[in-house]
Amino acid sequence: MRTLRARGAVLILAVLLPAACTPAPEPRHPVRFTVGLHDISLLEPEGWEHLDHGLEHRFHKGRNSISVADIGPVTRDGYLREMNRALALFREERLEDASAYISSLPLRSVLFSPRQWDEVSDAWYIAVDGGLRKPVTTNDVELAYRDLLDMVASRETEPLPILVERIMPELYFGAHREIAEQVEVVINDRPAVRLETWDRLSHDHRRGFLLVLDHDNLLVVRMELGVYEEMKPVFDALVASLSLKPDQGSTGSTS
Numbered sequence: 001m002r003t004l005r006a007r008g009a010v011l012i013l014a015v016l017l018p019a020a021c022t023p024a025p026e027p028r029h030p031v032r033f034t035v036g037l038h039d040i041s042l043l044e045p046e047g048w049e050h051l052d053h054g055l056e057h058r059f060h061k062g063r064n065s066i067s068v069a070d071i072g073p074v075t076r077d078g079y080l081r082e083m084n085r086a087l088a089l090f091r092e093e094r095l096e097d098a099s100a101y102i103s104s105l106p107l108r109s110v111l112f113s114p115r116q117w118d119e120v121s122d123a124w125y126i127a128v129d130g131g132l133r134k135p136v137t138t139n140d141v142e143l144a145y146r147d148l149l150d151m152v153a154s155r156e157t158e159p160l161p162i163l164v165e166r167i168m169p170e171l172y173f174g175a176h177r178e179i180a181e182q183v184e185v186v187i188n189d190r191p192a193v194r195l196e197t198w199d200r201l202s203h204d205h206r207r208g209f210l211l212v213l214d215h216d217n218l219l220v221v222r223m224e225l226g227v228y229e230e231m232k233p234v235f236d237a238l239v240a241s242l243s244l245k246p247d248q249g250s251t252g253s254t255s
Contacts, residue, residue: 036070
């Protein structure tokens, strides 16, 4: 019996030793990168390719894709900042750059009702053209920018949930989709909204979104093409790990 017990002890020790000697896996660390104006960090999903497109980063695996993008200004102060940059380009006689810059500003309907847009649209188109195609004077363009800046400065920015209701149909779906569920959250003191959309009629083909207001621009994390059930746990993990760099100044709140 002593011999059998001794042999058994040796066998158990031989089995346990390799496991005890195997080093523990290295803990995963968040990666930090910049998307437009947003300095963020998150845990990259294991096995997914990370593609950097500047204003948009994509995580891709097989048929599934999740994007992280800066879609531009959505507040009064954000629009004023970017329109003044376009005006500075115009004054440097970089007419094509100024035209491309101001025409790329998204979501003008966020600040203007259809009636208000009718009042400002002539000035908008003069600023966008900037004398490239139509015979206008430098003073005409300057006056158009002034009118635009004055109109934007007079607008009040709506709370983020209301902005989201206006933004989502314009950017991410038409009449065939709608918001299925929506909840307000806070990420590093920034107001945010997490939501899911689905087909208006069938209530399937769900897609997840996270929208965060930061530096007066909107950071959007969203499910792109792919299978919802496969992307959902990856999307949830990305959102849970997302962190924005602390800001000493304004966080871009809608107040």
